[in-house]
Every structure is written in C-alpha cells, then in structure tokens.
Amino acid sequence: MISQTIFQQPGHKWLAFGQDPNKPEKLIDTNQIVIIGGESAIILDPGGIEIFPPMLAALTDEIPIENVKHLFMSHQDPDIGSSLPLWRQVCNENVEIHLSWLWTTFVAHFDAEANIQPIPDEGGTIQLPGVSLQLIPAHYMHSSGNFSVYDPEAKILWTGDIGAAMLPHRHRDSFFVEDFNSHIQYMEGFHRRWLGSIRARDAWIASVSKLDIDIITPQHGLFFRGEDVKRFLDWLSRLNIGSGLDSMGGGNNND
Amino acid sequence: MSTELSAAETDTAVEAASPAKTGLSTSSTQDRTPLGRIQSDTNQLFSKCLYAFHSFGNLGELSENMRILSLNAELAAGRAGEKGNAVRALTQYTRELVARLNGVNLSMLTLKSETYNQSASALRTLHQLRLLNRALDELNVRKGEFATVAVDKTTRSRADKLSSLLDDVQGMTRNVNKLSAEANGVSEVVSQAGSIATNIAIEASAAGDHEAEFDQVATTMRGYVAQLHNMVDMAGSPIRDAGSVGTNLQERTRQNIRS
Numbered sequence: 001m002i003s004q005t006i007f008q009q010p011g012h013k014w015l016a017f018g019q020d021p022n023k024p025e026k027l028i029d030t031n032q033i034v035i036i037g038g039e040s041a042i043i044l045d046p047g048g049i050e051i052f053p054p055m056l057a058a059l060t061d062e063i064p065i066e067n068v069k070h071l072f073m074s075h076q077d078p079d080i081g082s083s084l085p086l087w088r089q090v091c092n093e094n095v096e097i098h099l100s101w102l103w104t105t106f107v108a109h110f111d112a113e114a115n116i117q118p119i120p121d122e123g124g125t126i127q128l129p130g131v132s133l134q135l136i137p138a139h140y141m142h143s144s145g146n147f148s149v150y151d152p153e154a155k156i157l158w159t160g161d162i163g164a165a166m167l168p169h170r171h172r173d174s175f176f177v178e179d180f181n182s183h184i185q186y187m188e189g190f191h192r193r194w195l196g197s198i199r200a201r202d203a204w205i206a207s208v209s210k211l212d213i214d215i216i217t218p219q220h221g222l223f224f225r226g227e228d229v230k231r232f233l234d235w236l237s238r239l240n241i242g243s244g245l246d247s248m249g250g251g252n253n254n255d
Numbered sequence: 256m257s258t259e260l261s262a263a264e265t266d267t268a269v270e271a272a273s274p275a276k277t278g279l280s281t282s283s284t285q286d287r288t289p290l291g292r293i294q295s296d297t298n299q300l301f302s303k304c305l306y307a308f309h310s311f312g313n314l315g316e317l318s319e320n321m322r323i324l325s326l327n328a329e330l331a332a333g334r335a336g337e338k339g340n341a342v343r344a345l346t347q348y349t350r351e352l353v354a355r356l357n358g359v360n361l362s363m364l365t366l367k368s369e370t371y372n373q374s375a376s377a378l379r380t381l382h383q384l385r386l387l388n389r390a391l392d393e394l395n396v397r398k399g400e401f402a403t404v405a406v407d408k409t410t411r412s413r414a415d416k417l418s419s420l421l422d423d424v425q426g427m428t429r430n431v432n433k434l435s436a437e438a439n440g441v442s443e444v445v446s447q448a449g450s451i452a453t454n455i456a457i458e459a460s461a462a463g464d465h466e467a468e469f470d471q472v473a474t475t476m477r478g479y480v481a482q483l484h485n486m487v488d489m490a491g492s493p494i495r496d497a498g499s500v501g502t503n504l505q506e507r508t509r510q511n512i513r514s
Contacts, residue, residue: 049382053389056409060399065408086386089412090405 001054003062004175006215006223007154011038011130014154015062016175016217020054027051029167030079031175031219033158035151036063037128042070043087044149044158045080045219052083056090070096070126074160074219075143076103078110085111098126098135102145119147136207138162140200148208155214162204163232164190165221177222180231186221191236192243205237289511290388293420294381296504300427301374303497307434308367310490311360311441313482318356321448321479325349328455328472335465341458342469345451349476352444352451359437359444366430366437373430377423380416387413414512421508428501435494438487445483452476 001020005013018031032055033044041063047055059065068091073081076099088095088111099107101118108114123135126149136148141162149158165186177183195201216224216232224232286294325346332339332346390409394402452473459469 049386052386053393056390056405057393057397057399057402060394060402060405061397062399062401064401065405086383086390086412089387089415090390090408 001051001058003058006175006217007151007156009153012036012153014151014156014217016223017055017058018175020051022054023051028079029220031217031221031223033217034059034062034068035128035131035133035154036067037131039067040069040128041067042072042126042128042133043068044072045074045160046071046087047081047083048079049082049086052086055083056086065090066092068092068095069128070098072126072147072149073097073099073103073107074138074148074158075100075146076106077143077161080160080219081107082110084114088114100143100145100147103143121145123147136204136211138204140195140197141204142194142196148204150208150211150213152212155212157208157211157213157216159216159218161190161194161219162236163187163216163218163221163224164194165218166190167221175223177224177228180224180228180235183222184235187235188239189243190220191239192241195239195241196244198241201236201239201241205233209233289507289514290381290385293504293507293511294378296500296507297374297377297381297424297427300424300431300497300500300504301370303493303500304367304370304374304427304431304434306493307431307438307490307497308363308370310486310493311363311438314356314360314363314441314486317479317482318353318360321349321356321476322353324472324475324479325353328469331465331468331472335462335469338458338462338465339469342455342462342472345455345458348451349448352448355440355444359440362437363434366434370427370430373423373426377420377427380420380423384413384416384420387416417508417512421505421512424501424504424508428498428505431494431497431501434490435498438490438494441483442487445480445487448476448480448483452480 001017003015003017006016007014013036015034015036016031017034018029020029023029027048027050030045030047030051032047035042035044056065059068068087071081071084071087071091081099084097084107094115097114097116098119099116101120104116104118107116119135121137121139123137125135126133131151131153134150134152136150136157138146138148138160140146143161146160148160148162150156165183166189167186213229214225216229286292328349329343329346332343335342387409391406391413394406394409399405455469455476456473459466459473462469
C-alpha cells in the first residue's frame with residue numbers, strides 16, 4: 001500500500017493511503033486518510049477487514065499506532081469499517097469511533113464491543129490537538145446516515161463515496177486527478193447508480209460550496225484539487241442520478 | 256392420530272445437513288497452513304454435529320405422537336374394562352418415556368444453539384487470526400519506523416484470539432459429548448418403548464373384542480420405536496466422528512498456541 005502526504009504544516013498533517021498493488025482484484029480499491037494533529041491522529045474510513053494488514057503496516061511507517069485516538073466512519077458500508085474489530089485490537093482501548101447515530105446498532109454487527117460515539121444528524125466536530133474537524137451532513141449521498149469531513153485549516157474535504165471513481169489498474173499511479181474530463185468516465189456510472197436523491201445532492205452541494213476547499217478526497221479513486229474541485233461540484237450538480245429507477249419502470253426521480 | 260414420521264422425511268432432513276449439502280468442507284487439502292487445518296477441522300466438526308442434530312430433528316414431533324398414542328390407548332383400555340388394566344398401566348410408563356424424550360429434545364435444542372454459536376465464533380476468530388497473521392507478516396516485511404508497538408499489540412491480540420478459539424473448540428467438543436449422552440438416553444427409551452409395545456401386543460391377545468384395538472396401538476408403538484432406533488443409528492457415526500475430530504482440533508489449536 002502506498003501513502004502520500006497531501007497537506008502538511010507544523011503539528012498538522014493529512015496522509016492518504018491506498019492503491020495497494022497486492023490487493024486482490026475482487027476487493028474494491030479504497031483510500032484511507034489519516035489526519036495528524038499534534039500527537040493524536042484520526043483515521044477516516046479505516047477500510048474493509050481485508051485491507052487491515054497492509055494498512056496497519058503502511059501506517060506504522062508514519063506514526064505510532066498508539067497515537068490513533070479516533071476512527072471515523074462516513075457511513076456503514078463494509079469497505080468503510082469492517083476492519084473495526086481489528087483496529088480496536090491494536091489501537092488504544094479507549095479509541096473513539098465516530099459514526100452516524102443511524103448506524104451504531106448496525107455496525108455493532110462488525111464489532112459489538114466498539115466504543116461508538118454517535119454523530120447526530122446535524123453533524124459536529126472532532127478535535128485533535130490544534131486541529132478542528134467539521135462533520136458535514138451528507139445524508140442520502142449515498143447512505144441515509146452519511147457525513148463528510150472538512151478541515152478548514154487544511155482546506156480539505158473528505159467526501160466518502162461522493163466523488164468516487166472506479167479506476168482501472170493502469171490509472172492508479174497518482175492520488176490526484178490530472179485530466180478531469182477524461183476522469184468523468186470512471187465516476188459517472190457510480191454516481192448515477194449510487195446516488196438517488198436530487199434534493200440530497202443539491203443540498204449537499206449547496207452546503208459544501210460555502211466552504212473554502214483546495215482538495216476533495218473521496219474514498220475510491222482519485223482526489224480533486226484546485227480548479228477540479230469546482231469542476232467536480234458543477235459536474236455532479238448536472239448529473240442525472242438515480243439510474244436504478246430504470247429497472248423499476250423508470251420512476252420519477254424529482255426528489 | 257398424528258401422522259407418523261416417514262423414513263423418507265428423515266432421509267431428506269439428514270441429507271440436507273450432509274456435508275455436501277451444507278457446503279462445508281470436510282477436506283483439508285485446500286489450505287495446509289496451521290490455521291487452514293484448524294479451519295478445515297472446525298468446518299468438519301460443525302458439519303458432523305449438524306448431521307447428528309438433524310438425525311434427531313423430528314424427535315419433538317415423534318414424542319408428541321407417542322403422547323397422543325398413550326392417551327388413545329388409555330381410552331381404549333378404559334373401554335376394555337378389567338381387560339384393559341395392564342394396558343392402562345403401560346400407557347403410564349409410555350408417558351414417562353414421553354417426558355424423558357421431551358427433556359432430551361429440549362437439551363438437544365440448547366446444545367444445537369450453543370454449537371451454532373461456538374462454530375460461528377470460531378470461524379469468525381479464525382478469519383481474524385488469518386488477518387492478524389498477515390498483518391504481522393506485513394509489519395515484519397515493511398519494518399516501519401513505528402512498527403514495534405504495532406507488532407507487540409498484534410502478537411498479543413493473536414494470542415488472545417487463539418485462546419478464544421480454543422474456548423470455542425473445547426465448547427463444541429464438550430457439546431458433542433453431551434449430545435452423545437443424550438443419544439444414549441434415546442437408546443434407553445427405544446429399549447423400554449419396545450418392551451411396552453411387546454407387552455401391549457401380549458395383552459391384546461387376551462383382550463377379546465378389544466384385541467384389534469390394542470394390536471393397533473402395539474403396531475403404532477413399534478413404528479415409533481423403529482423411528483427412534485433409526486435416529487440413534489443415523490446419529491451414531493457422526494457423533495463418534497465429531498468426538499474424534501474435536502479431540503484432534505483441540506490438540507491442533509493448542510499446538511498453534513504453543514508455537
């Protein structure tokens with residue numbers, strides 16, 4: 001698994017992990033983010049149980065495991081946090097897990113003993129020494145209890161599945177989108193099918209458009225930076241979503 | 256009278272629980288690593304237990320049929336007057352056997368539930384053990400700057416998981432022994448119910464007008480005895496195999512802990 005620093009200033013760092021060349025092809029590729037604030041760290045969407053071994057090994061290149069004080073799950077999917085019981089084995093026993101209140105009893109099926117801090121629908125903040133992370137509601141994008149994470153100092157937005165792309169192997173040589181237009185083909189099918197609510201999509205875009213964002217980091221595929229941030233939000237705002245309705249007689253996706 | 260349990264129904268239930276149908280591997284040829292062998296043995300132990308439990312799957316229904324038979328026999332005995340006295344006494348014994356079968360059935364349901372839970376827990380732990388082993392391999396290959404504490408914690412976690420696995424395996428093996436004891440209990444019921452059926456048949460021959468009625472009771476009872484016998488026979492081999500697999504599995508798990 002490779003890692004890359006995507007933001008750094010004294011006492012504050014964003015690290016991206018992913019694109020493991022040894023990952024079995026049948027597992028969807030995921031990005032994991034580690035944010036360091038002082039001597040503490042949080043892992044955003046720590047990943048599925050199968051990627052725990054390489055992720056742990058790659059993480060210990062960068063920080064001591066005992067510094068991980070928080071695990072954040074943007075939503076309940078297995079590729080987001082089925083590794084939870086194993087992380088709890090190696091992290092401090094008081095590691096806090098942050099997850100939408102909607103999913104706490106569901107995720108307990110991964111790990112019934114996890115110390116889950118339920119996030120209310122309105123969101124909240126997670127504090128690391130010198131770093132304040134805002135939890136931005138992203139409900140129905142795609143999960144019904146879903147959050148993005150914004151770091152106003154780093155100007156980076158973690159979006160979970162929003163912005164996800166299913167990349168062929170040959171395109172996994174960088175964490176960043178280099179040509180937005182040619183990247184669309186890898187995002188379009190995912191967003192058309194995974195997102196179903198136009199109201200939710202518009203509300204989320206309206207919400208994050210107020211933020212000062214340099215980089216958007218989704219959980220799958222590549223990150224958007226600079227002008228590509230606006231390009232992505234504009235593209236998403238125009239996308240015809242809810243393609244699953246086609247198999248239900250068309251439906252009427254006005255919501 | 257309730258319908259009798261047919262041999263075909265019993266066969267179907269047992270076939271459904273057979274290793275081929277459950278998809279559980281009984282072979283250890285796929286993965287020869289220590290954990291692979293433990294997983295294979297765990298699958299095999301669970302499969303054998305499942306097969307044995309399914310052998311007794313209709314015990315509750317059979318017990319209820321015997322209870323109804325005893326009630327009908329008591330009514331027939333009442334109609335026969337003095338000629339039915341011995342049959343009436345035999346129906347009392349039959350109801351005692353029914354109570355015993357009900358106890359066995361309840362115990363088996365508890366054992367089955369425990370075994371399912373232990374098996375699920377063992378397989379979940381095995382999956383986590385594989386990943387912890389892989390994590391240790393990756394940590395040792397990568398030798399990250401901060402790997403020492405992670406290696407210690409992963410090693411400790413691995414030891415805890417192995418210990419938990421051994422608990423589950425021991426629990427499953429204990430339950431196999433308990434299942435064996437319960438199956439012996441059913442064997443005793445088979446023997447006693449067989450005697451009751453014989454005695455009712457003898458009473459029938461001296462019951463005059465009620466001979467046919469008592470004969471019918473004896474014949475039905477013999478049918479139930481045959482079904483009980485069949486259950487015990489079918490469960491015998493998987494229980495013996497499970498005991499053997501369980502013993503090996505415990506030893507294999509202990510070896511893994513020692514290593």
